[in-house]
Amino acid sequence: MSLLRGKGIRKTYLTGEVQIEVLKGLDFEIVEGEFIVILGQSGSGKTTLLNIMGGMSTPTSGELYYRGEPLHNADEVKLNAYRRSSVGFVFQHYNLIPNLTAYENIKLVADIAENPLSVNEVLQDMGLEDWAGHFPSQLSGGQQQRVAIGRALVKNPDLLLCDEPTGALDSKTGIQVLRALLKLSRENRKTIVIITHNIEIAKMAQRVFYLKDGLFEKVEVNDYPLKPEELLW
């Protein structure tokens, strides 16, 4: 079933008197439970697309539907409700709240969710049960990113959007994080969209969108996705 569908998505920024068109008309459809990678170099428009998909901004033109509900013309209240109930974000630099422990960072989001998962179970799933009382500054990069994934996951969203989730990690820790994401996709039937410039990560996706200069260059279907540990960093 179609979870997220985009039609002619364009995004233009006005910098002084200069108009910059970042996205130039993108069409896509993401099905529930898919593991998708959007691959592109810096400046290709990946983050802008992810922000639109996650309801953090709206397209300048074009249409976007989540489970058939239009988002392209939604107001801030509707977008916020969408983010609150349906989307989980994972950021490259984790964006954890520094003076909350791992447990509290996850609990914070669980508190606003309608049907949250158990915080302790999420911590267990992420292999962080022993680190629950630690502050971000006391955790390694991989642990921090797993807390960030746990935080995105705890509200039980249908769509998980990850912006360069391994960008700040070494290969070993990166693989740990990707394994956690893949587990979510397989076992919890979550739809996962990862944006990255790392071509190796694309090999574990079911579909890969190649984004270049605001346009999809191609979309590849990967019949034999690799396991994270098979990736060559």
Added chain:
Amino acid sequence: MVVLWKKLLREILSNKGVYFSCILVIVIGLLSYTSMSIVLENLERAQGKFYEDTQFADGFIRLTGYPENQVNSLENLTGVEKVEGRIVKDARLPEDEEGRNRSLRLVSMPFPEQPQLNRVELIKGNIPRGNSPELLLDPKFMAANQLAVGDSLTLILEGRVVHFTIVGEAQSPEFIYAMRSAQDLYPDPETFGIAYVPTSFYKNLVKEGNLVNDLVFSLEPGGNFEDVKLLLEKELAPYGLQSIFPQKDQTSHAILQGELTNLATMANSLPMVFLGVSSIILYTMLRRLMEQQRGSIGTMKAFGFTNGEIIRHYLNYPLFIGGVGGVLGGLSGVGSAYPLTTLYGEFFALPGLESTFSIKYFLFGMVFSLGFSLLSGLKVSLDILRLDPTEAMRAPAPLSTRKTPFEKIPHLWQRFSSLTQMGLRNAFRVPTRSIFTIVGMAVVFSLMTVSWSLNNMMDKLTVYQFREIQTYDVKIAFNSPTFSESLRYTLAHEPGVSHVEPLLEVPATLRNQWLEKDVALIGIYPNSTLYHVLNQKGEKIPLPSDGIILSERLAKLLNVKKGDLILVESPFARNYEEGQEKSLVVQEVVPQYIGINGFMEIGTLQKLLEQEGIATSAILQVYEGDIGALKKKYQDADLVGSVESVKESLAMVEEMIETYGFTIYFLAVLAGVAGFALIYTSNIISLSERQRELASLRVLGLTPKEIMVVISSEQWLLTSCGIILGIPLSFALMEGMAVSMSSDLFAIPKEIPLGAFAGAVGGTLFSVWVAQTRAYRKVKTLPFVEILATKE
């Protein structure tokens, strides 16, 4: 949300120094508000009840003598309800071991009945029996002189020794603040008190016992004082009428009322200053917090927190600080209201004055504290609405790097080290915060200046009066106007007396069109060396041979200036009749800090009164060692009302000033705390904003001391601007204080001595130095390696 509260508490704990100082400033503000408001309410309640219970009179009359049996007839005058006639005279106590000059004001009362007006409240003992040598004493005099009910008391009245028995302690509404004269400024219960004596006994002790020299009256409901006054003036003119004045001008009431007004002004203004400073600190701190946490705000938005939820969370910071400060300040205010009320009770003898717990002012204080705190957080919190989540998660755009005004003067700019240049530039990069800090420092500085000026104020009100104006050593006041060359000759030939001058003080009404004022005119001997009239600069000015010199406040009340004509009428004039006015030219207007008077050359005043050669007292220059003997000789003389030694008065006043000294230093310290809090916040924020830059400098090999130059140069610039702005603000504050607090009894000097500015500069710099010492400790422990390893 419990997690968000944990986040808030941890953030506050990690910056406890700044938040604590902010709470401290709020506590100071609320402590002053709550305690003063409660004390004010206690005083007003006690005053209202006491006045009502004792039937405090609406009007007061002083005259030479009015037949006692005619007093009731005055009640027939339109507008007059009740009239009570009394004999009021001062009696002396025999000198004690310390040689103090102690006296009691004896007020006649129709005991065993209470009078209709100005009754006394019996605190201890019994009401005296009629026609018996029994009296009631005011409790303060009793306590100060270790007297008890049942003790006997010897008094010298009009040269006659009388033995009394103290049968009780009582208080009258007329003498809540019992002073010998309005010039005294403070009550001194050790040497002066009030006694209430049965009229039937009293009238036999004095020469003209069938005459009363003091009347009090009440008005009929809706009666007009001025209308009644006109009728009474006409009626009483032949009886040596000296003055008729309403309740509002009665000395004790006027002082109590003035204190209540000042207390109300202070209770409303002082807390606002401190809450204003705390708002500046909170605003600055929250703005920085918001800048630091823009990533967290973006993340919360991305996860679906609504703007309302995030704003509420950030508003909880000021509300928490305001709440804690409010509770602590309110409770300490409620707590200190008890000792403060007791302290007021030492000055004002108000029966029934007691401190009660008031939840009202505690709650009002909380509302103020929360309101101010909320206001400081509102603007910053509302900025969250404008913050786009995607933008929030990116590092903020660098601050503008326009050239500072200093850089436009290359000669000056090049003199600064690179580190100083960095600090100065920072002050201009965040103009809003810099302006707030400057304004806050200016307020703190002006508060300190005014605190230090209180020293000068007290000096002008007291010591100045005795050292520069009344330079005589002894004043012998006569029972009735008199003086003669032979008296002068006699006094001048007393041992130790080197100079004698007559002084004439008479009541008079001064009028300019519809404006009029009852004051005392002071006639001074030509080229006097014992009583001086001084101009603004403190220089002695000669007395004109015609015309009058007015005090600034009197000139203002009458709306006259130098060269204008005023009309003068005095009951001391020969063949005085109502409306017998003479005109005088205002020759000069001079500052006067105690009382409001008109000054004339004694001969000119005598001529005006058509009473050649009279004087109401003699002022003398006496060798210190001979003052005691002189006092002893003259204080019992028939002609003499009192003998006053200026040295004794000065010593008493100086003792009193010492107790006020505490208030001055206390206020200055409070202002210093606020200044410290402001600068400390500014330092910490500057440090946190620039820690990456400063960490880089540490890595480059700069010492913490050198790094401190960056922070301190910014702070010194802001402090200097604060001080400069604080100077005009101090003048404005002083002017405001002078206008609101000056009364007919005393005028607050407007000028600020250089010493006060020096004290304020010293205090401000000290608080800056303390704040910088604290900041230096932080610089020394800056974890520069970790800072550089974290992402921006």
